[in-house]
Amino acid sequence: MCDQCISTVAASAGSRRRRLWDLPHQCHCPLVGVCFPLSTLRQLVNKALGGKAMADDYEVHVGAVSECLQRNRLSELLQKDLESRYASTVQAFRAAKTTKELAGLWADAVRRGDVAGAFWAALTHPRCDEVLQEVVLRDMHMLQHQAGAAIRVDIGKFNLLLREHGVLARELGKAQQRCTQLLAEKSAEIEQLNSQLVQQRAATIGKETRIAFLLQDLQQLRASLPDYENTSRLRKQLEQLAHRQAELETQNAQLRQQLGQAQRALSLRGPEDAPALASEPQQDPIKEAPITLHLGKKTVLCVGGRNGNLAHYREVIERAGGQFAHHDGGLENHQGALDAVLGAADLVICQTGCISHNAYWRVKDFCKRHGKQCVFVENPSTSSLSRSLQQIAQVP
Incomplete structure (x- = not known):
């Protein structure tokens, strides 16, 4: 074991959390690789340099790992970002008072799959001894291998999904084209129906207007003929009188026919029937009661x-x-x-x-x-x- 590792293990008996530059060098590479996104790491490096780093991602990573061995501008920026980024996880790990409790918290984090913050909080915890540190580094090493394998699988799935996405996108484009065409047809049909509706409404309004004018004319005609009801009544009475007149004419025709028959029967009688007729009592004619009132055209x-x-x-x-x-x-x-x-x-x-x-x-x-x-x-x-x-x- 190197001298730095021995001094670090000896210092773990206190209550002070270790800083980034207090950790062994084998911890820096996984810490920088797991706990910092590449974009964030590049921003911190540019800030420490006071300019823009022209190196690629690997060179930036290697440079940041080498700078973590001692306290400097970049290591302080990395320390500050780690404390801010994983403050809630660090606070949760403060509840561990023994190495065994700390190991339990780390195991729970591994099972959940949330290891970035737990990795930093476990390595810097004052109860993290050399054995637990080795366990944490080994677990993180295997997790990185699994993550790489998972990434390869995910890339294959991603490529498959990408091809399916292309097919579905083309089908969606065709469906959208059909929907657009159908929508245009329906819009034209709706416009045509609205036009017909407007025409029908106009025709209805015209008819209602004509009906209103005709009703107004009818009312004016009725108003100009105040005896309209009397005329209708008199017309009905005239029809009744005409019917009665026809009945009377029929009755008169029957009476004339009876009179003619009586006259013919009388003419057929001989002179010998004359004394008999003369001997028959004469009936007095029906006398109407004379009306002595003269109304004088009243x-x-x-x-x-x-x-x-x-x-x-x-x-x-x-x-x-x-x-x-x-x-x-x-x-x-x-x-x-x-x-x-x-x-x-x-x-x-x-x-x-x-x-x-x-x-x-x-x-x-x-x-x-x-x-x-x-x-x-x-x-x-x-x-x-x-x-x-x-x-x-x-x-x-």
């Missing part, structure tokens, strides 16, 4: 009644010199028009049996408020209407 409103009797109502009132008007009392005609016809009438005849309750009370209230003469008739027949007119004539 408007007579008949509210309610049967639609089939409207023609008879009109005949009776016009024979008395009046003008006939009619409202069905809300059965078919709109009740909103009832006040209008009531206001235009001079005389009101209310058929109470053929109108709604609402129309009845409206007629009664309107005539009472406006002082119009009103006669209530329960029977909707023509004779009842004639008697009502007679009652009006008898009122002073």
